[in-house]
Amino acid sequence: MTAIDTEVTYCTVAGNDISQFITAHSLEPEASIYDFTGYGVTWQRNRGGLKKWTLHLEGFYDDGVVAPPSLILPALGTLVAIVFGPEGSTTGKTKRTGNAITGKYTEAGKIDGLQTWAIDYTGDNTLTDTVF
Amino acid sequence: MIILDVVNELRAALATITGLNVPPWGADIAKPPAAVIAMPDSIEFDASYRRGRDTIPDLQLIVIVDYQNSRSGFEAIAPYLDGSGPKSIKALTAAKNAATSWTSCDRARVTSVSIDLPTYKETTVVSATFHLTIIGKGITP
Numbered sequence: 001m002t003a004i005d006t007e008v009t010y011c012t013v014a015g016n017d018i019s020q021f022i023t024a025h026s027l028e029p030e031a032s033i034y035d036f037t038g039y040g041v042t043w044q045r046n047r048g049g050l051k052k053w054t055l056h057l058e059g060f061y062d063d064g065v066v067a068p069p070s071l072i073l074p075a076l077g078t079l080v081a082i083v084f085g086p087e088g089s090t091t092g093k094t095k096r097t098g099n100a101i102t103g104k105y106t107e108a109g110k111i112d113g114l115q116t117w118a119i120d121y122t123g124d125n126t127l128t129d130t131v132f
Numbered sequence: 133m134i135i136l137d138v139v140n141e142l143r144a145a146l147a148t149i150t151g152l153n154v155p156p157w158g159a160d161i162a163k164p165p166a167a168v169i170a171m172p173d174s175i176e177f178d179a180s181y182r183r184g185r186d187t188i189p190d191l192q193l194i195v196i197v198d199y200q201n202s203r204s205g206f207e208a209i210a211p212y213l214d215g216s217g218p219k220s221i222k223a224l225t226a227a228k229n230a231a232t233s234w235t236s237c238d239r240a241r242v243t244s245v246s247i248d249l250p251t252y253k254e255t256t257v258v259s260a261t262f263h264l265t266i267i268g269k270g271i272t273p
Contacts, residue, residue, distance in 0.1 A: 006178070006181045007178055007181070007182065007183065008181075008182065009181045009182060010181075010182065011181075019181045019182035019184065020180055020181060020182050020183065020184025020185070020269075020270070021180060021184060022180055022181045022182075022184070023179065023180045023181070025181075059180055059181075059184075060179070060180055060184075060185060063232065112243065114239075114267065
């Protein structure tokens with residue numbers, strides 16, 4: 001087992017590698033949980049429901065054409081293909097793929113610092129876990 | 133980001149200031165008025181994923197001018213300290229940032245300057261130490 005840092009983390013959006021513009025990410029698959037507790041018990045009972053996933057990316061503002069914001073902003077509200085490699089993109093490493101709606105986009109900045117961007121994707125259907 | 137390329141591009145930009153001597157990096161002698169670039173104290177790697185960006189948080193650029201007396205020394209150093217004008221170090225880097233014309237890095241921003249009256253080659257000079265934050269690509273294409 002090996003700890004993995006973000007030096008190798010890989011991400012493409014609509015086929016464009018934006019890894020080098022990213023400074024933080026959060027990939028959050030989750031399942032809905034339904035309470036189906038009946039009378040006469042002392043502990044709550046639950047069942048797993050539908051699954052969903054979201055991906056948050058953020059990084060430095062860059063004026064390149066295949067970098068955020070030029071790449072992401074025009075895609076607001078549309079479905080894009082996401083490929084995410086938390087361990088990198090070499091053969092055998094974990095590969096997570098799915099299609100997601102381009103949701104909330106944020107640009108921010110302050111005095112004495114670089115401008116930043118952030119985007120929230122909401123998955124449409126499956127997040128597939130395979131390998132490169 | 134290749135450090136020597138960054139230094140040489142900065143030196144080339146400084147050489148466009150009329151009358152300012154820009155000796156080679158690490159030269160022992162600089163004839164005032166002169167601009168010399170120090171070795172970076174530190175370099176920070178991995179500002180973004182996959183070797184996207186590295187940072188030199190404090191690259192020091194020192195301008196020295198002759199100090200004959202207070203008045204001449206102060207008047208000689210002041211144009212380099214100005215926020216604008218033909219000898220302004222801040223304006224020089226800001227213009228290249230605005231034009232995104234650096235090739236060795238993305239940005240070179242003057243964040244502050246400190247002034248001193250050190251002894252240089254056994255004579256007193258006026259020095260202005262400009263502090264620059266440099267950010268550039270971690271892997272140079």
